[in-house]
Amino acid sequence: MDGQVVTEELESKALAGNPLGDPARRRILFYLPPGYAQGSARFPVVYFLHGFPGNLAGWTNVGLFAPTVPERLDALVSRGIIPPCLGVFVDGGSALGGTQWVNSAAIGRHRDYLVEDVVAFTDARLRTVPRSGGRAVVGKSSGGYGAWVMGASAPSVFGHLAAHSADSGFEYCYLPDFPRAAAALQGSDPAAWFDGMRRRAREKKMASDDHAVLNVIAMAASYSPAAGAPLGLELPFEIGTARLRPEVWARWLENDPVRFVPARLDAFRSLRSIFVDCGTRDEFNMRWGARMVVEALRAAGIGLVHEEFEDGHRDLNYRFDRSLAYLVPRMDRT
Numbered sequence: 001m002d003g004q005v006v007t008e009e010l011e012s013k014a015l016a017g018n019p020l021g022d023p024a025r026r027r028i029l030f031y032l033p034p035g036y037a038q039g040s041a042r043f044p045v046v047y048f049l050h051g052f053p054g055n056l057a058g059w060t061n062v063g064l065f066a067p068t069v070p071e072r073l074d075a076l077v078s079r080g081i082i083p084p085c086l087g088v089f090v091d092g093g094s095a096l097g098g099t100q101w102v103n104s105a106a107i108g109r110h111r112d113y114l115v116e117d118v119v120a121f122t123d124a125r126l127r128t129v130p131r132s133g134g135r136a137v138v139g140k141s142s143g144g145y146g147a148w149v150m151g152a153s154a155p156s157v158f159g160h161l162a163a164h165s166a167d168s169g170f171e172y173c174y175l176p177d178f179p180r181a182a183a184a185l186q187g188s189d190p191a192a193w194f195d196g197m198r199r200r201a202r203e204k205k206m207a208s209d210d211h212a213v214l215n216v217i218a219m220a221a222s223y224s225p226a227a228g229a230p231l232g233l234e235l236p237f238e239i240g241t242a243r244l245r246p247e248v249w250a251r252w253l254e255n256d257p258v259r260f261v262p263a264r265l266d267a268f269r270s271l272r273s274i275f276v277d278c279g280t281r282d283e284f285n286m287r288w289g290a291r292m293v294v295e296a297l298r299a300a301g302i303g304l305v306h307e308e309f310e311d312g313h314r315d316l317n318y319r320f321d322r323s324l325a326y327l328v329p330r331m332d333r334t
Contacts, residue, residue: 006029020108027056029070034082034308042129043084046137047114057090076325086128090118094220114150115150134159136160140165143166145166166278172284177213182242220235222232275326277290
């Protein structure tokens with residue numbers, strides 16, 4: 001690498017005392033462009049949000065041939081494809097496997113952790129351009145969902161976003177897993193199933209169907225938390241019949257970008273850049289939700305870039321090359 005990746009730690013006020021007992025002290029990765037240490041210039045900042053399940057380690061997992069995301073960012077800068085910028089790689093790990101980057105009574109205040117703690121920590125440590133036009137938030141899958149959340153709730157903090165294969169269109173991306181989750185939870189509850197899954201993972205490995213069940217449980221913790229229930233959440237279906245529970249399912253739908261983006265058009269209208277993409281062979285049907293969100297934004301006269309590509313949902317780090325090439329040149333600089 002021509003640039004440098006450095007690791008620091010921050011103490012998050014937002015995550016202190018979270019219900020899962022996850023650490024409030026978090027590592028964070030900073031990407032510094034070539035020559036950063038020798039200069040005095042300020043740089044725009046791209047905040048990267050990982051998917052579910054995931055944590056900070058995923059950003060630097062080394063594949064046999066593929067570069068890591070920090071390496072991809074460095075290559076874009078070094079080859080002059082994008083102007084120099086800072087990269088911030090955020091840790092949204094949790095005992096349930098990750099986060100949707102929202103404030104949840106069952107998981108913790110991960111939205112505030114990013115918006116308040118991580119941004120302030122970055123501005124204090126690095127020579128940033130400390131305004132919305134100098135900040136972008138990008139992510140894939142649950143990280144892409146997080147980008148939509150930030151666009152709706154924090155446009156004064158992030159002026160640019162990229163949502164890659166983001167969770168959206170909940171009837172298509174989540175509903176198909178409900179019968180599988182109901183079958184796995186027969187005669188049990190989310191907390192008991194989760195304990196058994198963790199035991200299997202420690203002793204051997206997760207079963208092939210475990211991810212679908214874990215995903216449903218983690219999404220319920222994000223969208224339908226319930227104090228006093230097992231794992232602090234309500235499922236959107238009855239375990240015995242897999243019948244939808246309309247009042248709980250409605251809480252999930254309120255959190256669907258297909259619903260909340262059109263309800264917050266003024267927030268998205270204030271953004272400087274929006275990039276949206278999804279694979280045409282996405283295994284979780286994310287492209288339909290992406291199309292619906294894009295349609296709503298364009299109908300409101302909001303400009304954006306929307307791309308589809310021939311691939312599925314996994315191993316898509318190469319798509320950051322596309323969004324960064326669009327966003328970074330549009331960001332404020334000194």
